[in-house]
Amino acid sequence: MPMPAALLRPAVLAACAVLAWTAFDGYRSWQGNRDRLLALVADAGALSPAVERRLRREITPHHARLEAARALVFHLLAAPPLAELPAAEREAAGDARRRALDAARSLAREGLAAQPNSWQAAMLVGATTYLEWSLDRDPRLFTDADAWHQPLLAAVEAAPREAEPRRVLATAYLELWPVLSPARKDFARRLLRRTFAEDPESFARLGIAWLKIAGDPEEAFALVPDQPSAWLQVLSAFAAEKRFQLVCRSHERYLASLERSLARRLEDGERRLDLGDVFHSRTRFARVVAEAPPEQRFVPLVNRALARYPPGLLSAGTNDAMAGWLRWAIALSEVRLFPLEPNIVARLAVATQRLGPPDAALVALLGGDRVRAERLERLSREHAIRAWAPYLIAKAHYLVERGQAAAADEVLARVDPASRQQAPYWLARQAVARALGDPVLVAEADHEVDRRRAGSWPADAWRSVPRGWSLYVLPAAAGSGLTITPAEVAPEGAAVLVRWDGATAACRAIRPGRPLHLEIGVTPDPHLLEWSTVGGLPTRPGPVELLPAT
Secondary structure: OOOOHHHHHHHHHHHHHHHHHHHHHHHHHHHHHHHHHHHHHHHOOOOOHHHHHHHHHOOOHHHHHHHHHHHHHHHHHHOOOHHHOOHHHHHHHHHHHHHHHHHHHHHHHHHHHHOOOOHHHHHHHHHHHHHHHHHOOOOHHHHOOHHHHHHHHHHHHHOOOOHHHHHHHHHHHHHOHHHOOHHHHHHHHHHHHHHHHHOHHHHHHHHHHHHHHOOOHHHHHHOOOOOHHHHHHHHHHHHHOOOHHHHHHHHHHHHHHHHHHHHHHHHHHHHHHHOOOHHHHHHHHHHHHHHOOOOHHHHHHHHHHHHHOOOOOOOOOOHHHHHHHHHHHHHHHOOOOOOOOHHHHHHHHHHOOOOOHHHHHHHHHHOOOHHHHHHHHHHOOOOOOHHHHHHHHHHHHHHHHOOOHHHHHHHHOOOOOOHHHOHHHHHHHHHHHHHHOOHHHHHHHHHHHHHHOEOEEOHHHOEEEOOEEEEEEOEOOOEEEEEEEEEEOOOOOEEEEEEEOOEEEEEEEEOOOOOEEEEEEEOOOOEEEEEEEEEOOOOEEEEEEEEEOO
16 A cells, blocks of 8 residues: 555655765764774874875775785884894884784784685785784794795785785795795795886885895896896995995996886887877987986987987986986097987987087087087187187087188187197197198197107096096007006995996906006097996096006
């Protein structure tokens, strides 16, 4: 029998009121649970902005409990060992960690009960058991290892694409490495290799521990992922331990990894450009130039990146890198080396306005823009100062190569008196004299150039540059190499990188008073020798000797 209309309206209103109250009560319960979890995580010192956002976003109680347990567990995994804390703080820190573990274990078990197939819950149950027994040095860590190991393995198998279960299991393996069986170590290596390769954060957290545990450098290097950031971390770790030979080995692997990484990025940019994606291709090309260190090894990549770069402004944030490449090109031009193509120099010049007039004019000349170079030259009335000498000398060579020897002679007449005593000036004067065909001028220039050739160079001949030190070398004869004696190096030593004509010649571990022997083919042409510290306290190079040809 239908309900009378007079009774229907009150019934509907009552039902709506019940539903509204139920929703409100549920919201209050959810809000109270959320606030309790936030307070719990905050008390443990694990409440980061990201954790707070995730907790506030969770709408189901068991997911919120798992998120809180996760925050506590990863906070404890990242905490330093109690033994590394000051003795006065260890007891309080241990008690705080036990309270956090109790809370995390309770939350994880509640989450697992609500969702038995949750890989997160299994991971957290295993992690809390492992952390508690490890903290208390409980023998069950070994005698009842399945209690923590099986839940972690189950989480890894249930979520093969997730990094967190593998990171937790890897942490446990690294701590227990000395007591693992050979078979378990093989499994752990495979797990670590995959974890490090797929999750950069895992290597950032666990890489140093692995380096300390590995039996030898080759074993350690075998698991380092092919990522430049990972090799920089390895390099820094060995530098901190003053293992400078390993710093150099790490540096070479860093450069190789960086070269591969930039090549992949360049290919990605070219592929995107071919598909018409101008914006993202531009970003990738700019990053290649920004991340490549100025040296010969990376010139092909930079030339390609800037040659394919779409018309328009270069990406913001790359100006310093562009200026670095230009300064490098300027330094090499002094020894008549031009690794960057003129159109590439021109593109770099457009991207940066951080050069003074003399350098800007020189860069314009290197980029083939003589009109701009001479305009900058005309605007300046300070040609007699030393800063203009590199430009004027380069312009003289430029004019000689184009059959304008008389004009080149006039340009050299404007070089400042101090620079006229240097080898670059007389090499330019020699080129002008030969182009003019004047035997008297040729004889004078040849004599002055020979006077400036040397078989050794004193410590004060080095110049301080942003990347370390540089030395202009004009050898008296061909040689088989150089000997460099450090002038300043800390007692524990250091690792130094030596470049020859813009290319890495050697990375060596050095000690005070021990010369560095560099085996390179030395020709009688001008060369640029560079020295920089890559590990340890800053160093300074000293006297340089030319080794006779063999």
